[in-house]
Amino acid sequence: MTTEILLTFAVLALAIFLFVSDKLRTDLVAVLIMVILPWTGVITANEAFAGFASNAVISVIGVMLIGYGVERSGIMTVVAAFITKRVGVKEKNVMATTSTTVGLISAFMQNIGAAALFLPALKRISKNANIPASKL
Structure with missing residues (x-):
């Protein structure tokens, strides 16, 4: 496995742990993951913010x-x-x-x-x- 795949799974595991354990608020976990992925080089900054172009993401933010x-x-x-x-x-x-x-x-x-x-x-x-x- 490449390091990017392992890093992605590690960040995913961290996100799941933080969501399930409720150590941080949900919105903070989402922003943290959005910052960690480009910071580690798994995705680019443009890809990290591309999710805001989705109606579903904006709807969930609006609901919260x-x-x-x-x-x-x-x-x-x-x-x-x-x-x-x-x-x-x-x-x-x-x-x-x-x-x-x-x-x-x-x-x-x-x-x-x-x-x-x-x-x-x-x-x-x-x-x-x-x-x-x-x-x-």
């Missing part, structure tokens, strides 16, 4: 920013408290209510935007109801 903004505003805390108060903490009831709510929201906006809006509420609901967020 919207989710953070909504979380900081506190609006979804109120929504989460309302849902938890109305349906209780039973997993089936919470799932049905959150699915219906997000479905109604996504009828008026793009699905990715609805997901971004509701992610902070789901995290709070899962905490209040002791249901793993991955299930919701």
Whole structure:
């Protein structure tokens, strides 16, 4: 194997470790990897920034920013408290209510935007109801 391939796998392993261990925030890990790959010579600087030309990358960045903004505003805390108060903490009831709510929201906006809006509420609901967020 060439050194570039080994270096790429090492950086990939580092990224996976940092994402899974949650030692650093997700956005910091992404920027760190984007800096490490050209720094080590695996890719050029132009190739590192070429990802920003993709709609998918910009959408994910937008979802993260919207989710953070909504979380900081506190609006979804109120929504989460309302849902938890109305349906209780039973997993089936919470799932049905959150699915219906997000479905109604996504009828008026793009699905990715609805997901971004509701992610902070789901995290709070899962905490209040002791249901793993991955299930919701």
